[in-house]
Amino acid sequence: GRLRRFSFTAICAALLLNGCQQDTGTPTVTFPDNFLWGTASAAWQVEGDVAGDGLTTYTSNWTIWTREMDGAGGETNDRGAGFYSLYREDLDRHAAMGLNAIRLSIDWARVEPQPDVWNDAALDHYVDVIRTARSLGQQVMITFWHWVVPTWVSDPRRPAGDPARDQLAVPYNTWLHAQFADFVSHVVSRIGADVDLYSVLNEPWSVIAGAYVAGVHPPGELLDIEAALDVHANLIFMLSAAARAIREVDTVDADGDGRAALIGVAKASSVILPFDADNALDVAGAHDYNYLFNSIAIDAWTSGQLDVNGDGDTADTDTTPPEGFYPELENTLDWIGIQYYGPIYVRGFDGEPPFTGLPVALGLFGTPSDLPFTEMGSQIRPAVYFATIEYFWNRYRLPIYLTENGTADCDGNQRPRHTVDDLYAVGRGLAEGIDIRGYFHWSLTDNFEWQHGTTQCFGLYAVDYETLARTPRPTVDVYARIVREQRIDRQLLEEAYSWGYDGDQTGWTLDDWLAEIEAEVANGVTRTATYRYAP
Numbered sequence: 001g002r003l004r005r006f007s008f009t010a011i012c013a014a015l016l017l018n019g020c021q022q023d024t025g026t027p028t029v030t031f032p033d034n035f036l037w038g039t040a041s042a043a044w045q046v047e048g049d050v051a052g053d054g055l056t057t058y059t060s061n062w063t064i065w066t067r068e069m070d071g072a073g074g075e076t077n078d079r080g081a082g083f084y085s086l087y088r089e090d091l092d093r094h095a096a097m098g099l100n101a102i103r104l105s106i107d108w109a110r111v112e113p114q115p116d117v118w119n120d121a122a123l124d125h126y127v128d129v130i131r132t133a134r135s136l137g138q139q140v141m142i143t144f145w146h147w148v149v150p151t152w153v154s155d156p157r158r159p160a161g162d163p164a165r166d167q168l169a170v171p172y173n174t175w176l177h178a179q180f181a182d183f184v185s186h187v188v189s190r191i192g193a194d195v196d197l198y199s200v201l202n203e204p205w206s207v208i209a210g211a212y213v214a215g216v217h218p219p220g221e222l223l224d225i226e227a228a229l230d231v232h233a234n235l236i237f238m239l240s241a242a243a244r245a246i247r248e249v250d251t252v253d254a255d256g257d258g259r260a261a262l263i264g265v266a267k268a269s270s271v272i273l274p275f276d277a278d279n280a281l282d283v284a285g286a287h288d289y290n291y292l293f294n295s296i297a298i299d300a301w302t303s304g305q306l307d308v309n310g311d312g313d314t315a316d317t318d319t320t321p322p323e324g325f326y327p328e329l330e331n332t333l334d335w336i337g338i339q340y341y342g343p344i345y346v347r348g349f350d351g352e353p354p355f356t357g358l359p360v361a362l363g364l365f366g367t368p369s370d371l372p373f374t375e376m377g378s379q380i381r382p383a384v385y386f387a388t389i390e391y392f393w394n395r396y397r398l399p400i401y402l403t404e405n406g407t408a409d410c411d412g413n414q415r416p417r418h419t420v421d422d423l424y425a426v427g428r429g430l431a432e433g434i435d436i437r438g439y440f441h442w443s444l445t446d447n448f449e450w451q452h453g454t455t456q457c458f459g460l461y462a463v464d465y466e467t468l469a470r471t472p473r474p475t476v477d478v479y480a481r482i483v484r485e486q487r488i489d490r491q492l493l494e495e496a497y498s499w500g501y502d503g504d505q506t507g508w509t510l511d512d513w514l515a516e517i518e519a520e521v522a523n524g525v526t527r528t529a530t531y532r533y534a535p
């Protein structure tokens with residue numbers, strides 16, 4: 001906090017007289033030889049609705065949402081980043097950075113436009129993309145639900161109450177669980193020999209918040225908590241049904257590590273912080289929201305115990321389905337995928353636990369510190385990345401893949417340092433003995449950022465959406481250097497510090513930034529008195 005930072009700077013300045021850039025024993029972090037280095041993307045975001053060969057999906061919830069319901073401020077996603085036709089050259093770019101892994105998704109709407117009707121050409125295409133990546137030495141991770149579903153699963157044009165509007169919101173929809181598992185099984189029968197890593201679902205909570213609370217994702221429900229809880233439970237069962245299908249169908253070990261299929265979830269993750277650490281309501285609200293955001297689903301996929309109404313216990317019998325132990329959920333996950341974009345702060349209120357905390361849109365309601373922000377409003381705070389990784393490790397002791405991490409930054413002037421700083425936090429996690437297996441930067445190229453359309457730039461490469469030309473941003477070289485050297489040392493940290501952060505009001509020296517991380521390392525998530533996010 002502020003106090004620590006001022007006293008650190010004051011002591012440092014008093015002792016050294018020339019600022020705080022002296023090395024106070026910064027550990028060099030190193031990455032193991034078998035560490036996976038990659039990028040991540042989602043099919044619809046980089047492919048759009050219309051494929052290079054004229055194939056059109058025009059059957060997805062997001063297609064309707066953007067084309068007919070103005071879901072992205074009037075923008076439509078015709079070609080995404082053009083990956084459908086340019087995948088060979090993009091994969092070359094990817095491999096040229098020295099990366100050895102790539103996370104892609106397969107668009108359910110494209111592959112199964114009607115229930116049990118398969119678009120073989122679309123599936124052939126994905127097989128070709130995956131094999132091309134394999135031929136370039138890439139380990140491939142596949143996601144099956146990255147928010148885009150066929151309109152026979154969710155058609156936002158249908159009226160409220162019509163199940164065809166949203167099968168995801170139909171309570172305990174076993175038909176949907178089976179349909180999803182069928183889709184996954186069908187695809188895995190074609191790709192299983194080349195793929196071992198499956199991040200089955202992407203960020204369930206982002207859709208809960210975006211589609212059923214804020215109404216900015218299809219089907220656009222506003223504060224529909226009942227639907228949100230039903231969707232949450234369905235996604236929990238969909239993942240475990242898909243996991244069973246994958247384990248049954250994929251018996252080929254593509255990378256020779258003795259395992260043919262490793263199941264994970266790509267989870268939006270951040271330990272939850274109180275907006276004001278001195279306010280007891282905020283502290284309690286942060287603790288409770290942490291349970292909802294970070295723990296509830298993964299608890300179910302590990303212990304088999306399901307909390308349907310989110311009230312913190314698994315004993316309610318009047319929910320649909322009833323709460324309690326589900327053997328089919330237990331031990332679903334082989335690993336956890338963490339997607340960290342910045343800390344989440346919560347304001348507390350006097351409610352029924354665990355509904356006592358609301359995340360705060362930073363900037364709109366003030367900010368809890370002077371730390372810089374990315375263009376999409378995420379606060380830059382690498383220490384919380386470390387804390388988040390440690391939280392999941394302490395609570396679940398499952399291997400961790402960092403399935404997404406990145407920066408919204410069209411100018412490209414925050415991303416270089418942010419990448420070094422965040423990867424340094426990852427390296428400190430490795431040094432502390434946390435089983436982190438790989439890191440996937442979001443994303444190789446700019447792409448269609450959902451309701452924000454093309455206004456947000458997450459690409460290592462900038463995309464000109466008219467010509468589809470790609471231009472490397474400076475982080476291409478920075479990321480390639482870290483991958484080549486497999487380490488981040490004091491010299492690189494100092495270089496990165498000199499690149500600065502736009503909008504950094506902290507006045508922090510490099511050692512102040514490092515001290516924040518070291519404080520997390522020293523105190524860890526057992527620092528319950530302040531944050532109460534202990535397991």
Ligand code: IFM
Binds near residue numbers: 339442449458
């Ligand atoms: O673009 C998204 C992605 O689809 C899910 N994770 C966060 C990214 C950046 O906002």
